[in-house]
């Protein structure tokens with residue numbers, strides 16, 4: 001007999017409502033939940049085929065221990081005891097930093113994973129924490145902290161009132177309108193506004209599915225958005241087009257911006273970003289004059305050495321033209337929990353990395369530093385590592401160096417569904433639970449939705465009996481290592497007592513776990529219509545509930561700066577901008593004439609859905625896309641096999657000629673070339689395409705966000 005479960009997709013923050021048909025414990029169909037009042041219209045094939053990952057033929061079903069070159073299944077008791085004993089021995093010998101962790105993007109789509117992971121890390125006391133932020137969104141966190149006083153202060157887009165969209169480094173037609181915000185059906189809503197007369201301007205070195213629909217496309221030189229945006233700030237301030245009131249009452253530092261732009265030259269900036277000066281002036285003037293307008297910056301902006309400055313200047317444009325907290329601009333959505341206040345209660349210990357002495361960004365160090373921290377001897381060297389929801393060898397820079405370092409670890413533990421590239425040296429593979437098998441209340445992203453919205457992501461099916469949610473693994477490890485969870489003395493004993501009680505009474509809910517936190521969060525959440533949400537409201541709305549209208553006026557209150565103002569010109573950003581201005585204009589190094597750009601695909605999720613049969617039926621893999629004029633110079637024809645090389649690596653792929661990239665730029669989609677191994681069946685690995693991040697030197701990083709140059713590195717191309 002089949003039943004229907006309503007839940008939401010947790011692959012990306014679009015969070016599409018799903019209607020899942022289940023027969024026995026098997027998913028027979030996944031469709032959009034059109035009764036979901038907030039999000040379903042972005043529904044895509046990734047969500048539709050999510051059961052293929054649940055039923056992955058190579059899924060790890062029980063903990064697996066490495067024995068020589070093969071793996072054998074083990075019990076959880078054996079896994080936890082062995083991992084705990086080996087980590088404890090290393091910590092006793094070398095201190096807590098001997099254990100390191102990397103957590104990837106999917107960790108953020110679980111309500112319990114990161115909280116309990118940090119609880120375990122605090123328990124053992126290691127500061128060797130590495131995260132995906134350094135190949136994604138760190139620039140935004142750094143900017144939010146400096147300008148608004150909190151890393152989590154993420155403004156949301158008020159699309160339906162917007163008359164002028166300036167979209168920089170984003171391809172919403174493919175990736176949907178989400179990063180540190182989510183606007184369901186955002187791209188369609190922007191196109192609907194366009195039909196009513198709004199203008200869409202997109203800044204992107206590539207012609208994309210989004211630029212095809214734009215009114216204007218500025219094909220910027222990769223990595224030079226900072227120059228383009230600084231030029232726009234200059235035009236606006238020099239021509240007196242700014243919003244007087246916001247520049248004096250909402251923000252501080254606008255005079256420092258004036259001084260900065262006075263020292264910059266429009267022709268120089270235009271030459272740097274390679275966008276004609278008159279187009280820059282036109283867009284700046286139109287943007288300032290539009291009734292409702294917004295700049296939106298995303299990963300195309302952040303993944304460069306000047307990423308933070310560019311991200312900052314995007315926010316500056318919104319602030320100085322009066323777009324914050326006004327219709328058609330960027331709002332602050334308080335959601336139903338005050339994540340900013342809660343994150344402020346967690347006081348992270350400041351920590352500098354051992355070798356380069358860099359501070360953490362958003363609670364973690366940068367992936368680019370990880371290989372040396374593993375391979376360089378001395379106190380604080382990482383000797384054991386846990387990878388939680390990540391594939392950093394493919395997603396991060398210089399994968400070969402990281403792979404080589406991971407091979408040298410005394411202990412590598414991976415929690416995942418399948419064994420991918422980054423897990424190939426693992427001593428232990430621990431089987432994870434898919435979101436279709438897990439309950440999640442994503443309360444801490446509630447203020448990133450473009451309206452107050454709450455949905456409990458119910459599980460559709462039970463996980464395989466041998467799989468475990470991460471939170472439980474972290475609790476078990478803390479107990480086995482005799483380290484106080486969350487650093488709170490006595491908590492382990494309490495957890496054990498609740499476990500006993502749950503067992504004796506046969507009421508699993510009595511065991512301490514994330515559901516306690518979910519209930520607490522809702523019980524102490526914001527009031528709507530004078531009343532707090534009750535847990536039974538949550539449960540009785542399986543399609544989710546919109547809790548109220550989109551409101552303005554919360555932004556000022558949410559600011560966490562000491563003077564409750566927006567800091568428009570944080571000194572470290574101004575200084576970095578001056579450094580960039582003093583640098584010579586960008587030029588390709590000898591032998592590496594092309595900049596390597598990147599694209600996402602509708603049917604890929606970073607590095608992890610490419611092997612699913614339902615998503616990429618024909619011609620799986622990635623190619624290198626070359627402009628026909630560049631190809632002619634290289635003597636390359638469509639379909640030729642070419643070698644793409646950089647100082648740190650080389651890969652071979654098929655050439656495809658297209659004028660999608662600007663001349664001097666070649667495109668290779670990221671996320672490909674990750675092998676999927678078969679630890680249970682012992683068959684050979686499957687792999688599609690090539691890992692373009694093998695070409696990225698990890699050393700040059702944005703000094704402010706510590707992000708590597710994933711989208712503007714230089715490469716050479718030759719026919720094989």
Ligand SMILES: Nc1nc2c(c(=O)[nH]1)N[C@H]1C(S)=C(S)[C@@H](COP(=O)(O)OP(=O)(O)OC[C@H]3O[C@@H](n4cnc5c(=O)[nH]c(N)nc54)[C@H](O)[C@@H]3O)O[C@H]1N2
Pocket residue numbers: 103104105106107110132135136299388389390391392394395396415416417418420432433434435470598605606607608670693710711
């Ligand atoms: N060149 C280039 N590189 C990029 C990007 C780019 O645009 N260009 N994009 C960057 C961005 S934005 C991101 S977010 C990163 C992603 O970087 P990562 O997060 O490191 O890598 P993913 O490819 O997302 O791999 C996620 C892994 O988690 C596993 N997984 C999925 N769900 C779960 C779960 O619930 N539990 C557990 N335990 N495991 C799970 C998957 O099977 C997969 O192996 O890549 C970055 N890398």
Ligand SMILES: Nc1nc2c(c(=O)[nH]1)N[C@H]1C(S)=C(S)[C@@H](COP(=O)(O)OP(=O)(O)OC[C@H]3O[C@@H](n4cnc5c(=O)[nH]c(N)nc54)[C@H](O)[C@@H]3O)O[C@H]1N2
Pocket residue numbers: 012105136168169170171172174175176178179203204205206208220221222223224225298299300301304597598599600601602603604605606711712
């Ligand atoms: N289908 C699908 N959807 C996804 C994901 C996915 O993997 N697949 N990933 C999700 C995740 S983790 C994230 S973080 C979001 C990211 O969402 P987006 O940031 O919108 O990601 P992209 O689609 O890669 O768009 C980035 C654009 O920036 C352009 N770009 C590259 N370099 C530059 C530059 O120097 N300047 C400018 N102006 N543009 C540049 C690229 O050509 C590309 O078109 O998407 C999410 N949605």
Ligand code: SF4
Pocket residue numbers: 009010011012013014015016042043044045046047048176
């Ligand atoms: S992956 Fe597709 S279905 Fe899932 S939330 Fe994102 S857009 Fe929606």
Ligand SMILES: [Mo]
Pocket residue numbers: 105136
């Ligand atoms: Mo991301």
